[in-house]
Amino acid sequence: MSILYKAYFDVIKQGGFLAEIKRLHTIYGTYNITNYTPLFLDRPVVRIAPNELHFSDPRAYHAIYAPGSSFTKEPVTYKCFNSEGSSFTFIDPHQSKIRREMLNPLFSRRAILKLEGVIQQKVDKLLDRITSYPGKLINISLAFRCATVDIIAAYCFAECIEALDADEFNDPFITGTLAFTKFIWIIKYFPFLANLFLSMPGWLAKRFDPFYEGIRALHIQVAKQVDHYLENEDALETAEHEIVYHHLINPQEYKDRHTTPSRRDLNAEALSLLQAGSETVGAACTVGAFYAFKNERVHKKLVAELRDAWPDINLPMPYTSLEKLPYLTAFIKETLRTSNGVVTPLPRVVGPGDADIGGYHVPVGTIVSSGAALVHENAQIFENPYQFYPERWLQADTSLMDKNLVPFSRGPRMCLGFPLAWVELYLLFGNIFRKLDFDLRDTALQEMNEFKELFVAIHEVFYARVEKVAEQSKYSDPINRFFREGVPSSF
Numbered sequence: 001m002s003i004l005y006k007a008y009f010d011v012i013k014q015g016g017f018l019a020e021i022k023r024l025h026t027i028y029g030t031y032n033i034t035n036y037t038p039l040f041l042d043r044p045v046v047r048i049a050p051n052e053l054h055f056s057d058p059r060a061y062h063a064i065y066a067p068g069s070s071f072t073k074e075p076v077t078y079k080c081f082n083s084e085g086s087s088f089t090f091i092d093p094h095q096s097k098i099r100r101e102m103l104n105p106l107f108s109r110r111a112i113l114k115l116e117g118v119i120q121q122k123v124d125k126l127l128d129r130i131t132s133y134p135g136k137l138i139n140i141s142l143a144f145r146c147a148t149v150d151i152i153a154a155y156c157f158a159e160c161i162e163a164l165d166a167d168e169f170n171d172p173f174i175t176g177t178l179a180f181t182k183f184i185w186i187i188k189y190f191p192f193l194a195n196l197f198l199s200m201p202g203w204l205a206k207r208f209d210p211f212y213e214g215i216r217a218l219h220i221q222v223a224k225q226v227d228h229y230l231e232n233e234d235a236l237e238t239a240e241h242e243i244v245y246h247h248l249i250n251p252q253e254y255k256d257r258h259t260t261p262s263r264r265d266l267n268a269e270a271l272s273l274l275q276a277g278s279e280t281v282g283a284a285c286t287v288g289a290f291y292a293f294k295n296e297r298v299h300k301k302l303v304a305e306l307r308d309a310w311p312d313i314n315l316p317m318p319y320t321s322l323e324k325l326p327y328l329t330a331f332i333k334e335t336l337r338t339s340n341g342v343v344t345p346l347p348r349v350v351g352p353g354d355a356d357i358g359g360y361h362v363p364v365g366t367i368v369s370s371g372a373a374l375v376h377e378n379a380q381i382f383e384n385p386y387q388f389y390p391e392r393w394l395q396a397d398t399s400l401m402d403k404n405l406v407p408f409s410r411g412p413r414m415c416l417g418f419p420l421a422w423v424e425l426y427l428l429f430g431n432i433f434r435k436l437d438f439d440l441r442d443t444a445l446q447e448m449n450e451f452k453e454l455f456v457a458i459h460e461v462f463y464a465r466v467e468k469v470a471e472q473s474k475y476s477d478p479i480n481r482f483f484r485e486g487v488p489s490s491f
């Protein structure tokens, strides 16, 4: 098997390799890789590149991404993010451990609860902005991405990107990042292109990519911010609240282990946090909101639960109360299961010795992966996996499903920001379903299961008309019901 085979799907088909992996599992996954004996019972492993295996069995998933695993990230794939020196792209487990130790305190429950107001402020702004186009179809996918990038910038850096201020949510950073994401697999095979692009004079780069300005502006803003904190010792004392640089610059904890990362690394870390923390949450919001407003049963249950908890629509909705709501919690789990966040199987290199993965002996140096999407679509764990069905999480025993809900991956390199992601999803969904109504009548889209596999899943865009709900729920208020169901013909 040649590397060109994978490159064909990555580059020519622009991210279709996950679908091809699934196809391979249904056809070829019949050989025991140690002695090549046909098994014919199950098809849990396929060879997807000269030195690379993919496993579809959830037991193998948990072996590859096990807590304490010594497997390392596979360097070629992680190079294409052009973010060397960030926690996300470290290959060396020791470097990764130290950087995670430094960043973890900002993503602890205690830290997030302290900064909940910062997130809520951006949620409130999203609600205001998204309802400021009465009667007009709004690009909901862009609106959510603007909100999530503003949240992460405010939370990590006390900085404003103010993407939510952009006209109809066409913020240059968001559209630029989405455009750049499309090149991710091309950069994997031609890594010099990323640096070439970023070092071109502005006028030339703009000819290649109309969204160049947005990315360039963000790089400049981040570089200025890093220099500001590196060069002004007092700046951290006057920062609005605890930010990422309190933990990265002259770190006080574990003084003997932690030192200030280089300027390059600080830049890479900041850009990586902005990207890792915004696209993923934005995509989850898009998928969840689509299914909620498309499906009256789900929407009714969400609204009823939230209305019971907050009969007064104007009262604050704190995270510690939202997280206790069973249906909203089930809904968020189902959203994370179906939206898949990072959709490309995450490649790891087996080492330092050979390993046993899902009952197979795998030699040291082999690249292995298992896609979260395949775990989430496993019908033995999730009945009718292609159905968006939050109620599955309300059964008496959900332990098997909980163990296999892996949108944030598992093990030493699992998502660093997952506690923040949960809080964002509770605050965003809680406020949206209590306070807004989305009219999807002019959206032709019926399902949200199509996506481009560009490491993250880029789903179809959906549009809706958005209005604030009246004080009373629309399910008891005839005027509001007309907004959703249309005026009856006899009216």
Ligand code: HEM
Residues within 6 Å of the ligand: 087, 088, 089, 096, 100, 152, 272, 273, 274, 276, 277, 278, 280, 281, 284, 340, 341, 342, 346, 407, 408, 409, 412, 413, 414, 415, 416, 417, 418, 420, 421
């Ligand atoms: C629904 C939202 C999110 C999903 C589904 C998600 C998913 C993931 C996944 C699957 C990984 C592992 C990637 C890999 O192994 O290559 C990851 C890593 C990471 N995520 Fe998230 N993420 C989300 C939100 C966030 C947020 C809000 C932040 C905060 C800034 C964040 C920061 C990171 C970082 C820094 C890493 C790299 C960790 C490491 O390699 O050690 N993520 N995320």
